[in-house]
Amino acid sequence: MAAARQWIARHGRRLVVALPLLWLLVFFLLPLVEVAQTSFTVARRGIPPFAPLWGFGEDGFFTNFNLENYGLLLDYWQDYIGPAGNSLRLAFFSTLICLLFAYPMAWWIARSNPRRRAILLVLVMLPFWTSSLLRIYALIGLLNPNGFINSMLMFLGVIDTPIRMMQTDFSIYMGMLLTYLPLMILPLYAVMIRLEDDLLDAAADLGASRAGVFLTVVLPLTLPGIIAGSLLVFIPAVGEFVIPALLGGPEQIMVGKHGRQGVVDRILPQP
């Protein structure tokens, strides 16, 4: 025990660095290397469904290195370019729509008195802590052909047949808003709360119109928040799986869903 304590005292600093470093090397970097290796090997029947890239057999060292998979990727580029294009398009417009709503929301929060600010901030944080899968599920109940919106509109006599809202770009954007709006609001709020009224007053006193104050003072000063929020939304939105899988149709297939489907169909046992 005393020896152990001495050992920890002597090597404590090394342990602090080594433990997380080792974990990340084994469970993060090594798997990525494994994926890269596998991309250069050949497919075969069996488990795992590919040959080892290199190893030592009866004839000594052997390697299965080839670029066949990259050739396949080029041959079947139409299969991948569609989902990739969808991903970029849907993620890009989702980011813009998030910004459209998040900007006034963050402004409202930042410009409120402390009491209302606290309440509104809780309203933003609450969805952030609840499961996005369950919130997406709630959205399905709203948008379905026999969901809440269509039922209400038909009950009120506004429409005769249900509007198709599921499996459209619209449902994807709603899902993205529901999931990523808080991630856009928080960085915007962080820069807006530091924006002093003196600056706005000075610009107005010097003759700037409301639009002028916004374009020349507010927008440049909140740009860091816009950039940070857009990155926080765009990066996960591109790889999003749940939203296109549950809300999208064949025209909204994104790389995240496409990639997982490909793996699930080939490697995992089907339930």
Place this chain on the structure above:
Amino acid sequence: MRRGISWPALWLAIIGFGILYVPVVVMVVYSFNASRLVSVWAGFSTRWYGELMQNDQVLSALAKSLWVAVNAATLSTVFGVLIALAFVRYGNFRFRLLLSALASTPLVMPEVVTGLSLLLLFIAMEGFLGWPAGRGIDTIIIAHTTFGMCFAAVVVQSRLRDFDMSIEEAASDLGATQPYIFFSITLPIIAPAVVAAWLLAFTLSFDDLVIASFVSGPGSSTLPIVVFSKVRLGVTPEINALATIMIALVAASVIAASVIIYRNATGRAVAEEKGGQP
């Protein structure tokens, strides 16, 4: 007086909050609907909550999810604190660049890539080492710890940076050993951030569908996996009830935490205004 907000902007903001809350509120209301049909209101009933309590598949998935999330969050927090300590305290140590790259890439890595690469690793490890034999709860905990620790590290680091080093130096001058200083002084002071990091890692693990669906084996489906497979078949009142319970639990804790933080903050502000000690 702070400048307000113009009417069009206020409306956009209100619609924004509406988008966040209307679906959830409608779902909560319909979880008390007596009818199985979602579009027909047939009176108030707690029938679906009763049926949920009988659903073994959902309950066992819930138990698995909680076990995974508690373990992954605890491991993530321990590693996260270590990473934060190394970055804030150790200056320019060897492997700093490598650790910083490894601890930040998982934050932006698409879940599909993380999940797939871990799946391939586990398959390869099973071939070489015989472990993990099949995939199950252990592999999900490992996967969740791997990205959870990176988020935990970010949360703890921000707190550790504002740390008043003179307290630790005083303890050191009085002869305390480094581990003793850490557990009796540093840890209690950064405790709020450690708790926040644990909660964040717990939530990330508890909500994760994509990575868990890659690294889980047959019979180790977590709650999001079960919910996802049910939701694909359509909206069911039981899931409404489940979602309502979970959202209510989270809402209650977030609101309670916020009230405590708000009271503390205003209390401190009042004390400072009066010229007293914060």
